Amino acid sequence: MVTARLAAALLRVAARRWPAAIRADLHREWAAELHVLAESGRPWAMLRYSGSLALARPARQPMTAAMRLRQLWHAVRLVLVAPVAGFALLAVSVVIMNVVVSTIPYGDGAFDPMDLQMPIVTGLSALSALLLARLGRRWSLPDRPATLLAAVTVPPLVICVLVYGVTNSTDKIRLHGPAYLLYFGGLALLLAWAGHRARAGRRRSARWLAIAGAVALADVATMVPVLNSPQSPDPLGAPLWLFVVLTGQNLGIPTWPDAFMIGDVAELDPLFYLVFTGFALGAALGQKVDGRLGRQIGGQAGEQVSRPAGG
Amino acid sequence: MTVTTAQVLAALLADPAADRYGLELMQATGLASGTLYPILHRLQEAGWVTAQWEDVDPADAGRPARRFYRLTPDGVERARDALAELHRRTAVPHPNGTVRPAW
Numbered sequence: 001m002v003t004a005r006l007a008a009a010l011l012r013v014a015a016r017r018w019p020a021a022i023r024a025d026l027h028r029e030w031a032a033e034l035h036v037l038a039e040s041g042r043p044w045a046m047l048r049y050s051g052s053l054a055l056a057r058p059a060r061q062p063m064t065a066a067m068r069l070r071q072l073w074h075a076v077r078l079v080l081v082a083p084v085a086g087f088a089l090l091a092v093s094v095v096i097m098n099v100v101v102s103t104i105p106y107g108d109g110a111f112d113p114m115d116l117q118m119p120i121v122t123g124l125s126a127l128s129a130l131l132l133a134r135l136g137r138r139w140s141l142p143d144r145p146a147t148l149l150a151a152v153t154v155p156p157l158v159i160c161v162l163v164y165g166v167t168n169s170t171d172k173i174r175l176h177g178p179a180y181l182l183y184f185g186g187l188a189l190l191l192a193w194a195g196h197r198a199r200a201g202r203r204r205s206a207r208w209l210a211i212a213g214a215v216a217l218a219d220v221a222t223m224v225p226v227l228n229s230p231q232s233p234d235p236l237g238a239p240l241w242l243f244v245v246l247t248g249q250n251l252g253i254p255t256w257p258d259a260f261m262i263g264d265v266a267e268l269d270p271l272f273y274l275v276f277t278g279f280a281l282g283a284a285l286g287q288k289v290d291g292r293l294g295r296q297i298g299g300q301a302g303e304q305v306s307r308p309a310g311g
Numbered sequence: 312m313t314v315t316t317a318q319v320l321a322a323l324l325a326d327p328a329a330d331r332y333g334l335e336l337m338q339a340t341g342l343a344s345g346t347l348y349p350i351l352h353r354l355q356e357a358g359w360v361t362a363q364w365e366d367v368d369p370a371d372a373g374r375p376a377r378r379f380y381r382l383t384p385d386g387v388e389r390a391r392d393a394l395a396e397l398h399r400r401t402a403v404p405h406p407n408g409t410v411r412p413a414w
Contacts, residue, residue: 014345025378026348032375033334033344039374049334049344056345 003043007034010050018058020143078139078148078283083155086132086275087163090268093124118248118263125271129278136282145195145284149188152283156276157184160269176269179224183273186217191284198285207285214281218242218273222266229265233258245270315342317397319350320390323360323380327387330363330379351380359386 011034015027030053037046097120104113141148160180164172194210222242226233237244237253244251245266250259322339323331331339337347354360361383365376382390 022352028375029333029378030344030348032377033332035374036332036334036377049337052343052345053348054345056343056349058349 003046004038007038007046007050010047010054014050014053014056014058016143074139074141075151078141078151079155082132082135082139082152082279082283083159083276085135086128086156086279087159089128089132090125090271090275093121093128093271096124097121115248118246121271122246122248122274125274129274132275132279133282133286136279136284137286140283140287142287145192148283149191149195152191152276152280153184153188156272156280157181160184160272160276163268175225175228175265176267178228179221179269180272182224183217183221184276186221187214187277187280190214190217191280195284203285207281210281210285214273214277215242218270218277221273222270225269226262226265229261231257231261231265233261241266242270246274312393312397315340315346316350316354317394318342319347319354320359320382320394323382324387324390324394327382330381332377332379336380354386358383359389361386 008031011027011030014030015023018026030050034046034049037049097117100120101113101116104116106113136152141151157180161173161177164170164176190210190213194206194213197209198206219239219242222245223238226241227235227238233241234253237258240251240253241262244253244259245263248263253259253262318340319336319342322336325339333344333347333351336342336351337344340347342350351360351362355362359382360380362378362380364378367374367376369375
């Protein structure tokens with residue numbers, strides 16, 4: 001049984017390395033051959049057969065110059081265009097917010113146009129995240145989940161750090177850097193787990209659990225710079241700090257100095273998380289092809305290989 | 312053409328009308344699965360080899376359907392030509408004036 005499971009796992013690894021269009025057929029064929037070996041009671045032959053496939057270099061279609069260029073563009077748009085677009089959309093959101101707020105006159109009542117700043121910029125950033133999620137779905141790399149995870153988490157991390165790097169704010173990099181590492185590192189792990197769940201056929205729950213996990217991660221990451229800053233707001237309200245920044249409301253914590261100070265220290269971090277996570281979620285969990293193939297491969301492995309080995 | 316590809320073609324040419332499974336071809340050539348299947352894939356892409364699923368009901372047979380390989384009519388001709396060409400290229404002159412393969 002152990003041999004059969006190991007051989008089936010190796011076949012799954014081998015199949016994933018082949019082009020998506022022929023992957024399911026190849027896996028079906030290999031599983032059938034493995035079944036023949038299992039029925040004849042040849043465990044070592046099973047391991048040799050599946051191990052060789054898992055280690056060998058798969059056949060690749062010959063690449064023309066146009067295909068190479070297209071492949072390069074796919075990498076560039078994922079690693080460079082998407083995060084820069086995310087940052088640009090966030091910058092545009094801030095500009096629009098400033099224009100809108102500056103056109104609203106101050107009244108005599110309690111209404112302060114400045115209170116609209118964060119709701120407007122958060123709303124626009126949420127729209128940007130939705131737009132980027134659709135883009136991520138189209139630009140995804142369903143055949144290469146590990147590469148995809150690195151591509152949707154490392155470049156945003158670099159951009160967030162660069163934002164402070166170009167302004168020579170080393171103190172701010174020291175303050176915000178650990179939060180970015182925590183958030184984007186955690187997001188990579190979260191999406192790896194959710195992607196595994198989605199490929200097993202539980203796509204809907206994978207998506208919602210990933211969103212809930214990303215909110216929890218963002219909540220914790222928002223606490224990091226605030227707690228590391230010289231100011232000392234009451235930590236009892238820490239779970240609310242993310243939402244205080246995003247809504248611009250005090251949500252029950254003291255308006256002065258806590259709510260003001262939290263927004264001042266966290267700056268744009270929650271908006272970075274919102275915008276870049278939209279693209280990452282769309283790319284990692286938006287596409288459908290990989291899940292279908294994953295189910296086929298997983299199902300065949302369980303049905304065809306494990307059963308006849310018998311021991 | 313590589314030696315391993317020539318081995319696969321030679322195995323298929325041994326009986327061009329026969330359907331050959333992957334395991335059979337591995338035994339006939341001595342190649343590992345990780346070497347054989349990429350070659351079969353490339354030969355299919357080139358139109359030399361065709362692959363068909365076995366026509367069995369897995370429930371009745373008690374096993375999943377296997378895929379078998381066979382040279383196409385064009386593949387038979389081209390494989391023979393390619394092996395003959397390989398044979399000619401690898402032949403070395405013999406002292407008595409004839410040629411023989413280097414292997």
